[in-house]
Amino acid sequence: MSFGRLERRAGAQPMSDINMTPLIDVMLVLLVIFIIAAPLMASSLKLDLPKAVGGSAPEGAQILQLAIDSEGRWYAGDEAVSGEQLTQRAQAAAARDKRTEVHLRADARVPYGRVAEMIGRLQEAGLSRIGFVTQAGATPAAAAPPETAQPQK
Numbered sequence: 001m002s003f004g005r006l007e008r009r010a011g012a013q014p015m016s017d018i019n020m021t022p023l024i025d026v027m028l029v030l031l032v033i034f035i036i037a038a039p040l041m042a043s044s045l046k047l048d049l050p051k052a053v054g055g056s057a058p059e060g061a062q063i064l065q066l067a068i069d070s071e072g073r074w075y076a077g078d079e080a081v082s083g084e085q086l087t088q089r090a091q092a093a094a095a096r097d098k099r100t101e102v103h104l105r106a107d108a109r110v111p112y113g114r115v116a117e118m119i120g121r122l123q124e125a126g127l128s129r130i131g132f133v134t135q136a137g138a139t140p141a142a143a144a145p146p147e148t149a150q151p152q153k
Contacts (some may be wrong), residue, residue, distance in 0.1 A: 064102045067116065068114060086121055090122050101129045
């Protein structure tokens with residue numbers, strides 16, 4: 001039996017590297033949260049659509065003038081049309097030129113569903129360039145609510 005020193009193991013050496021696993025886990029969790037939350041933030045958009053000054057149509061562009069009056073009746077130019085007639089005219093315009101622009105004038109009291117129905121018919125016919133015509137010269141500060149607006153002469 002020998003008497004000597006008892007062997008002792010050296011203590012654990014301190015790590016000089018950063019452990020990246022927890023950081024990566026947190027980043028992946030945040031990424032998933034943002035992926036899920038992004039569509040929810042976009043759908044909560046609140047819009048205030050004022051009357052505005054807009055640009056004019058480019059020279060030489062094919063234009064289809066459509067309108068909806070306050071009772072929801074559809075017009076192509078100044079002629080009243082039914083839904084089927086509107087679809088036929090839109091298909092004919094799309095057959096002539098796919099880049100035909102639709103200028104849509106809608107009364108302020110027209111229900112949104114009626115406008116959406118017209119846009120759906122136009123898109124089914126193959127027309128996708130649809131612009132909304134607003135009252136010329138109106139600015140957001142000077143625009144009156146539809147109930148109190150006076151017709152211009």
